[in-house]
Amino acid sequence: MTDPHRPPEPHHAHCRELFARLSEYLDRELDEIQCREIEGHLNACPPCQACFETLERTVALCRQMPSRPVSGDFARRLREAVARMGAAAGAGRTS
Numbered sequence: 001m002t003d004p005h006r007p008p009e010p011h012h013a014h015c016r017e018l019f020a021r022l023s024e025y026l027d028r029e030l031d032e033i034q035c036r037e038i039e040g041h042l043n044a045c046p047p048c049q050a051c052f053e054t055l056e057r058t059v060a061l062c063r064q065m066p067s068r069p070v071s072g073d074f075a076r077r078l079r080e081a082v083a084r085m086g087a088a089a090g091a092g093r094t095s
């Protein structure tokens with residue numbers, strides 16, 4: 001049983017690149033060209049899009065909580081979460 005809609009994992013390197021910059025993208029720290037690059041990849045890559053939406057929702061939720069100010073600890077945990085998702089997206093590649 002072969003599924004023609006299932007890609008043979010062709011773009012993991014690109015996904016890892018994207019995840020490395022996702023938190024910067026969420027913080028609007030990237031320039032317009034980099035933002036478009038990421039948006040273009042998200043549109044073409046449903047797994048990345050799903051991860052991004054989860055991350056975005058989490059960040060928005062945290063920012064809405066005045067009783068829990070965004071601290072350095074949150075930033076650190078966010079980066080860890082991003083790194084974990086990036087590792088999952090690029091599983092199988094060892095450096």
Ligand SMILES: [Zn+2]
Nearest residue numbers: 014015045048
């Ligand atoms: Zn991707």
